[in-house]
Amino acid sequence: GENVEQHPSTLSVQEGDSAVIKCTYSDSASNYFPWYKQELGKRPQLIIDIRSNVGEKKDQRIAVTLNKTAKHFSLHITETQPEDSAVYFCAAQPGFQKLVFGTGTRLLVSP
Amino acid sequence: DAGVIQSPRHEVTEMGQEVTLRCKPISGHDYLFWYRQTMMRGLELLIYFNNNVPIDDSGMPEDRFSAKMPNASFSTLKIQPSEPRDSAVYFCASSPQGARTGELFFGEGSRLTVL
Numbered sequence: 001g002e003n004v005e006q007h008p009s010t011l012s013v014q015e016g017d018s019a020v021i022k023c024t025y026s027d028s029a030s031n032y033f034p035w036y037k038q039e040l041g042k043r044p045q046l047i048i049d050i051r052s053n054v055g056e057k058k059d060q061r062i063a064v065t066l067n068k069t070a071k072h073f074s075l076h077i078t079e080t081q082p083e084d085s086a087v088y089f090c091a092a093q094p095g096f097q098k099l100v101f102g103t104g105t106r107l108l109v110s111p
Numbered sequence: 112d113a114g115v116i117q118s119p120r121h122e123v124t125e126m127g128q129e130v131t132l133r134c135k136p137i138s139g140h141d142y143l144f145w146y147r148q149t150m151m152r153g154l155e156l157l158i159y160f161n162n163n164v165p166i167d168d169s170g171m172p173e174d175r176f177s178a179k180m181p182n183a184s185f186s187t188l189k190i191q192p193s194e195p196r197d198s199a200v201y202f203c204a205s206s207p208q209g210a211r212t213g214e215l216f217f218g219e220g221s222r223l224t225v226l
Contacts, residue, residue, distance in 0.1 A: 001169075032213050043202065043217040044154070089154060093213050098167060101146075103153035 002027040002094035006102030013080050014110055021105045023090035024072040032093035033066060033073050038104075039086045047088075048075070080109045115218035117203050123224045129191040132221045135184055136205030144215060145178055145188050146202040154202070160186065161208070193225045 003026040013019050025033075034049035050057045050064045050073065057064050061080075066073040077084055087106050091099040116135040124130055136143045144159040158168040163180045171178070175194070180186040190197055200222050204215040 034214065036215075043219055044215075045217070046214045049214070095167075098156065098159060099144075099213060099215060100156065101154040 002030060002092055002100040004090060004092050004100050004102040006090050006105055008105060009103065010106045010108070012108045012110065015080060015082060017080055019077045019080050019084070019107055019109075021075045021088055021090070021107070022072060023074070023092075023102050024070075025092040025100075026071065027092065027094040028068075028071065030092040030094045033064070034091050034093075034099070035062075035064060035075050036089045036091065036101075037086045038089065044089060077107075080107075082109050082111055085109045115203055115205050115216055117201075117218035117221050119221055120219060121222045121224075123226065124193055125226050126194055127192045128225075129189065130193045130197075130223060130225075132188045132201050132203075132223070134186045134188070134203030134218060136186070136203070137207075137216055138184070139207060140205035140216070141183075141208035142206040143180060143186050144204040144206070145186070146204065146217075148200045148202060148220070157188070190223075193223075195225045198223055198225050 006023045031052040035047050036044040037047045038044040048059050048062050048064050050066050061078050063076045085108050087104045089104050090102040093099050118133045141162050145157040147155045157170045158178045160180045178188045200220045202217050202220045204217045206215050
């Protein structure tokens, strides 16, 4: 079955710096790659996603890149702010509506 | 819509007791998922339903776990008997069939502590 690996597990940056989180997946059939943000004690919520026919997608300060050949995708956050502090999960979809998540990255943005 | 509703939000029980977690998906969503979240393993898919029918239960850890969806607006996840290693946050999520994206809408979660 699909296996998603995510790195790093924790990431500390200064406010205004950029943050990059990387994920790899194993199933070449996966074609949908979302990113979820989970604030402390809250539910995970979708922040951005990308499909396999697109190499990059951007939404304001966040962007996601996908390399299907290498089976990896990344989340980029620019000009980080303290409210970006959260746990971020990547995921891959090997079958219709079934998402397999990575283990999460705890991002801490210090003022 | 109020979103996905889960109950209880917190449950503390003793080893060996039966635990039942409940979920009400968003109206009109035909997919329902149960995930377990722990520090060590992140978000693990336990089981998911489509139109009330279990599609994939390969993530259910063992026979102590069972899930049902008797109708489109209600699902339960039961653990019997419970063990300390079952302590985790259990999330229910729903998704509309035919959606362009596979976005999941999560509930607030049920935090289970087994002593």
